[in-house]
Amino acid sequence: MSLLLQEPGLLAGDRPARSRTGLLWDVIKNQPSATIGAVILGIFIVLAVLAPVIAPYGLHEQVGPVYGDPSWAHPLGLDDGGIDMVTLLMWGARISLVVGFAATFVSMVIGGTVGLASGYFGGRTDTVLMRITDYFLAIPDVPLMIVVAAIWGPSLFHIIVVIGVLLWTGTARVVRAQVMSVRERAYVKRARSLGAGNLRIILRHVLPQIAPILIASTVLTIAVAIFDETALAFLGLGDPSRISLGKVIENAFQRTAISSGAWWAIVPPGAAVALLILSCSMIGRAMEDALNPRLRVSHLSAKGFRLRPLVGRGRDAV
């Protein structure tokens, strides 16, 4: 007998469908913190990308005195070279974001691969890779970056590689844990029992399941990468030919902005970095929260239950 005729309307299960547009979009839409984060990040990206076009003044164009005060023409004042701060911020954000994203890409590739291989193959592969991960974890990031940048020389490319190579460990661990759990699921075991090769299983079954957590981890890594770049630039190890937000802060710091009372040379770039990092963190955390297995609603809620007077009988009760 046809099941369909007796099962009118396929049950909409109690598990919500993952929309095809993906978790990232869902989270951004539904979680207020992620929405705010996305908006802030979006604004920065737009400003940074369009900097060459919409910056009010030239990047090297002196338009006023050293540490000129904020005015209507220059809402954030001028820096020590008489350059408009708003322009500097827009261009600075460009580099900060480029380094942030690029370094994160490097770390995502390394971390994702290590995590995947470690979690999927297990055994000796896992042990070896996890030892390596542990070594990288044990090394303090910033001092190592300083040393490497100092030795290797400060160019944008070097900075990106250095940061990327040190940040992958977090992603690797998270991915490994998820892969190990997916590996044990019945449909993966079934695929294997059917004779599916590893590559097929990884591409078809494992990767789609780890993609959300990988993205969440990536977004959080961007925050750290931006921070690291800013730190390096601040310490004078950034690429001298490029202006990043960290460099802007460093310049101001080196060239006596504080004693000159030119708060606008330090606070805005600092705030910009903080906002960038914050926005990425907010998005990343919201994603992580959304991915946590939902805790069963506690039966023992402090608020207790709601009672209402009975009206009607049986199924007609209202």
Next chain:
Amino acid sequence: MSSLLEVEELNVWFDLPRGGTLHAVQGVSLTLDRGERLGLVGESGSGKSTTVLGLLGLLPPTATLSGRVLLNGVDILAGGEETVRPHRWVDLAIVFQGAMNALNPVQTVSSQIVEALELHGLATGRQAKARVGELLESVGIPRDRGDRFPHEFSGGMRQRAAIAMALACNPSVLVADEPTTALDVMVQAQILELLDALCRDFGLALLLVTHDLPVVAQLCDRAGVMYAGEIVEQGPVEELFHDPRHPYTRLLFAATPDLYGEGVPVSIPGTPPRLDRTLAGCPFQTRCDRSFSRCKDERPLLREVAAGRSAACHLNDVPAEVA
């Protein structure tokens, strides 16, 4: 003489995340006397767990309740949390579904039971320990084992520990939600025997919630069969099997395999109705093998069909020739 526990027209609505409500329990009424074993049988989604959690006031804030729960004649639901709490565990105790896996892994079993005693101000210190020893023995766990951790216990023993915890405050009613579902058949037999003995020896009233019909058939005196949030038939278990008055009861038994029974079990085609919409007619009608015209439009009410038995089916109104 009024019953020990009387539930009158209990309703539970859950707020759905995207608006609307789910009418999970629809006017459930039942009575339980001292020393009686009542089974509440139903499949997933029938509302049986929600019913017992509701009568203990243990539902999350997204739930709205209505109805009365009379314990010794007093409505404990009337004042909300304040009126329910004093009775929880002291008069009405529950062994939750999966309780055996919910024991605190970093506390010894004894100390967890002691906690229950102390929270309710029944005993402390040495007195508490002594009482815990008694409780453990009454559920078949050697006294000294209580100082071990849950992971050192087997599944059956953990379930016994959970029962001991429920009995800590000497309740008069024990609710057991799927107490043997995750257990092997031999261990299940042990636990059911334990529950049986506890009822006899302590005059405990048992409300057993399960999807397993044979378990109810073996342990309970009476049972209520739940479907789509309501009780569709209720009565002594023997009558439910030998003379069912609701097609669902009959078909559910027919779908249950028996060791020595004749014939092969048959599924009930179709699926239960959604509870987030109001339905016209009988909720079982789309799957029923004896439905007729009235079933589509008119909801059958739970009505007495014989002494101590009730069923919600229009067929019980039909004169003998037509039935």
Next chain:
Amino acid sequence: MSSNGLLAVEDLVVHYAVPRGLVGTVARRPQKLVRAVDGVSFSVGRGELLALVGESGCGKTTTAQTVLRLLDPVAGRISFDGEDITTLPNSALRPLRRRMQIIYQDPYESLDPRLTVKSTVEEPLLIHRSGSKRERAELVRDALARVELTPPDLFLERFPHELSGGQRQRVAIAASIVLGPDLLVADEPVSMLDVSVRAGVLRLLDSLREAGLGILMITHDLSTAARFADRIAVMYLGRIVEEGPAEAVVRDPQHPYTKALLSVVPRRDPRERSRAQILTGEAPDAIRIPRGCRFHPRCPVAIADCREVDPALERHGAAPGHRAACILAG
């Protein structure tokens, strides 16, 4: 042993080593072994359903996985359709895999939530590169029809979360039969389904059996085994203690464990409250297996000899093919 032997297992042994940890290894503590399967022999023929029953820890799931070479045995022989597959390397096993399939217990986990029904059922065909696109589509439809998910077109584009438990299990079965296997291993195929749905899925397996499939069904539910299996094998602590035609094992049990187990299975009819032989305690773990008959510590009728003799499966009882491992049987 069944004559139209599809699957024959002889003296299968599967052990797990319990990890010793650093201290244990350094202190040279003896390696503890979990003897999950400790000498198991049985066979499954074409068109036959053998139910492997037992409580948790008896080794039935391990046996099922080893039979499909998802686990490797320590000793023993597995023959599939006459061919010895015990030590066959994975590359040689691959073509055989399409002839033996497995269905898992959990209908919610056995389907990839991101794949449509069509993709799930098609996957085995893709793995084994079976046929053209059109041929595959036909086979998928055919498989869905055989599991009574009709009309197939309505289910093709559905995702698992849109289906009920019973429907998901049917999809899993469809994916298992699409390659036309000879042997199906079903590990607790209905234990996570509602009672009203179980019979349908089991009847489906029964109809597949009638069409010639050999089915090895793992279950803890004796009632299900009694109603649906041709033969039942009862396992205890890694061994088969009784085996025979389902009716014979259920109505004329020869082994004390089987008798006890049958006596505690709750009956549907409240009037049939049989005298339960409730054994005390629980089965010991498979690391410390008792000497002699492994059941003797809990056996209600054990005698002194039971501590010394480890009984083999021998013919007992009236029915042909009915065997039990007990010196007191018969």
